[in-house]
Amino acid sequence: MKVYKNILKALAVPAAILLLWWLICRTGIWSSYVLPSPGKVFFTLVNMLGSGELSTHILISLRRVCIGFSVSCILTFILTVAAALFPKAVPFYSHLLNAVRHIPPISLIPLFILWFGIGELPKIIVIVLASIFPVLLNTESGIFGCDEGLIEVGKMLGFSKSRIFFRIMLPNAAPGILVGIRLGLGYAWRAIVGAEMIAATAGIGYFILDSQTLSRTDKVIAGIIVIGLIGLITDRLCFLLEKYASRNRGGKVKNGEV
């Protein structure tokens, strides 16, 4: 019962927007080129899903996000393990990373096109740059914010440094790491759509721009809705994982529950 109520609540505002959209279209203030009707967008969406036109673009974008995001996670893992086992190495790269963090990855695309062409590599790099920082920062704060008392338990039990890291610091940081992953995935998804609008021949971002040049506003809106929906689904999945990981931490993840 509660689930149904929550679903209804979540759908109320989108339904109102849909209604408003439909009403505006009925009045005919704007031409259907500027704002196609919800019905038209819906049929376009269904048609494209049926023909597979949209899914190829979605899969291409998802593939890029998966590859780029995996690279981000691997790099995060390497950097965090390095920082845990060799803390003296940290000053050599921490400020550099902090500077890079403030550069919007999209702004690097012109350079990347110059260096790498418009193949897959520049897009992967953009995703890595867009997603690594939330993952890295949340992982680091989870790992290095570990209660000294728990680490002392490891030392008392005769654990080696790496054992303390893998058996205590890492599992202790799991909820924080998942928060980073959730944020990072969102950033990655946004960045890939942007990157594909500048330099691509396929992918959901390319699809939207291409539809615009062909004056198919209905396809543009359908594409935008799909981006939002995919973002929502991945975010929900991450949230469930996050909740699962902190299920024993004494009711921390109570608010924000949907």
Add this chain to the structure above:
Amino acid sequence: MKYEIKNLTKNFIINGRTHEVIRNLNLSGDTDEITVILGKSGCGKTTLLKILCGLESHDSGELIFPKGKNLSMVFQEPRLMPWLNTFKNITLGLEKSDIDKNKILSLIELVGLKGFEEAFPSQLSGGMQHRAALARALACEPEMILMDEPFSALDYFTRAAMQKELLLIHEKTRMGGIFVTHNIDEALLLGDHICIMADGKISHEIFREPSEGMRDLLDEKTIALKQTILSEFERTIQ
């Protein structure tokens, strides 16, 4: 086995100034008896235990003391891993291949946590968490354990039950160790050998006959001992 601490000294440097926390501390005892160290808070009890189990360095002195797997410690707080259930918390220090399930289950029963093997720390009460922490130290089967005011955060009833259990465990396993407390009654209840710590050293030692079962805090001998301890504290304050 005998252990011995000779001329132990430890300084902390705080804001460039040296604070002498332990100076020329001497202590010896046997790993199978319960030695109680009694002292005011801030007198260096935790520091001493941390030095003994290698969590803290010392400046000078000699330690003839069990090391590594032969020594475990129970901290003032339970310090359980929140993501591990009771069973896994207790076996944290053991290699997977060394875990004897039946042995651990009987240990869980010994500390009164039967039925809570699968419970997570957030599902245990404070007293139960302390029992789990004690079981974690016992599971390694050390020669002795160091206990840092393990019951001081507990209410009177839970503390009394835990003290009783500790004596019971000691009777069953003959594993002793050093028990640190600031509570005189607790010291009198548990200790065969009571050491008063003040000014960074052991200022007074009391040896008692090993007791059969629980000691009575109200018997004449014990009351007399309590008076000795109190006057000893008075003396060290002056």
